Amino acid sequence: MILTKPPGSLGRLEEISVQLAGIFANPRPVIRDKAVIVAAGDHGVVAQGVTGYPQAVTAQMVRNFLEGGAAISVMARLGGVRQIVVDAGIASARFPDHPGLRTVRVGSGTADMSQGPAMSREQAVRCLEAGMTLAREVAASGVDLIATGDMGIGNTTPSSAIAATITGRPPTETTGEGTGRSSEELRRKTAVVAKALEVNAPDGLDPIDVLAKIGGFEIGVLAGVMLGAASERRAVVLDGFISGAAALIAYGLNPAVRDYLIASHRSAEKGHREVLAHIRLDPLLELAMRLGEGTGAVLAMGIIEAAAACLGQMATFDEAGVSDRPTEGAVEEGAGG
Numbered sequence: 001m002i003l004t005k006p007p008g009s010l011g012r013l014e015e016i017s018v019q020l021a022g023i024f025a026n027p028r029p030v031i032r033d034k035a036v037i038v039a040a041g042d043h044g045v046v047a048q049g050v051t052g053y054p055q056a057v058t059a060q061m062v063r064n065f066l067e068g069g070a071a072i073s074v075m076a077r078l079g080g081v082r083q084i085v086v087d088a089g090i091a092s093a094r095f096p097d098h099p100g101l102r103t104v105r106v107g108s109g110t111a112d113m114s115q116g117p118a119m120s121r122e123q124a125v126r127c128l129e130a131g132m133t134l135a136r137e138v139a140a141s142g143v144d145l146i147a148t149g150d151m152g153i154g155n156t157t158p159s160s161a162i163a164a165t166i167t168g169r170p171p172t173e174t175t176g177e178g179t180g181r182s183s184e185e186l187r188r189k190t191a192v193v194a195k196a197l198e199v200n201a202p203d204g205l206d207p208i209d210v211l212a213k214i215g216g217f218e219i220g221v222l223a224g225v226m227l228g229a230a231s232e233r234r235a236v237v238l239d240g241f242i243s244g245a246a247a248l249i250a251y252g253l254n255p256a257v258r259d260y261l262i263a264s265h266r267s268a269e270k271g272h273r274e275v276l277a278h279i280r281l282d283p284l285l286e287l288a289m290r291l292g293e294g295t296g297a298v299l300a301m302g303i304i305e306a307a308a309a310c311l312g313q314m315a316t317f318d319e320a321g322v323s324d325r326p327t328e329g330a331v332e333e334g335a336g337g
Contacts, residue, residue, distance in 0.1 A: 131224020149294020
């Protein structure tokens with residue numbers, strides 16, 4: 001199948017289109033529907049002063065998502081993307097029934113990972129299973145493109161710890177400012193990450209151990225979403241650093257999941273660079289974004305759709321009646337002498 005364009009002329013779009021064709025097992029890939037799964041959870045490590053925002057903001061932002069007022073909500077509406085919010089383990093809030101909310105509540109926020117394990121191994125497994133179940137439900141509803149987003153005050157801290165453990169880089173290279181920390185506050189945050197690694201000694205070769213000791217409920221759910229989506233042959237669009245930490249867990253559990261992942265952008269969080277390098281993913285965008293919520297992933301969905309549409313809808317040279325470039329060594333008729 002030779003489309004009406006010079007080979008390689010659409011650059012990265014061609015790579016994406018071929019990846020989608022493989023994921024969907026269809027040489028003419030079609031994206032029927034899109035969704036962003038925004039998993040939310042709280043973190044006990046905020047007690048160590050690693051963030052400038054109060055923990056209550058997690059629940060407040062979930063309400064904002066459900067009311068359609070957050071950045072991700074705006075972008076999702078603009079792009080025709082279904083928004084699904086997951087309460088994976090918010091500390092105190094309970095939310096009324098809402099068609100866009102899923103409640104799994106593995107716990108009421110994790111424990112302080114600088115003092116001991118963030119959660120039990122059983123809770124880590126429950127997070128993964130909940131994410132896998134949700135992804136399969138979403139896939140069964142006709143969604144072919146699933147974006148991963150997050151909400152959780154303090155969650156760049158466990159993400160930094162996960163990245164350090166699995167990539168083998170020191171905390172100084174995986175820990176960034178997060179929500180606007182000063183230089184002194186960054187040093188404190190880095191020290192907290194280092195202490196969590198010392199106290200817990202997570203096994204980088206056992207992703208469930210890593211998730212249990214230094215992870216977060218929302219990170220575990222997102223890792224499960226990736227595994228579940230891959231099992232249903234659906235493409236997963238990763239957001240930023242927190243989604244990247246979840247991808248490290250999923251990739252560690254099953255390296256084949258990489259074939260189903262598309263990195264939307266490179267976050268301004270410096271640890272995200274190490275994450276993408278470890279999984280060997282090349283992001284589509286670099287816009288200095290660091291919001292999370294799935295904003296970068298939803299923004300990139302239009303590019304991914306364009307890639308699928310070009311492969312799925314462009315005419316071949318024969319169909320369009322357009323002359324292709326002669327094959328090497330061939331002589332055009334009438335071109336002799």
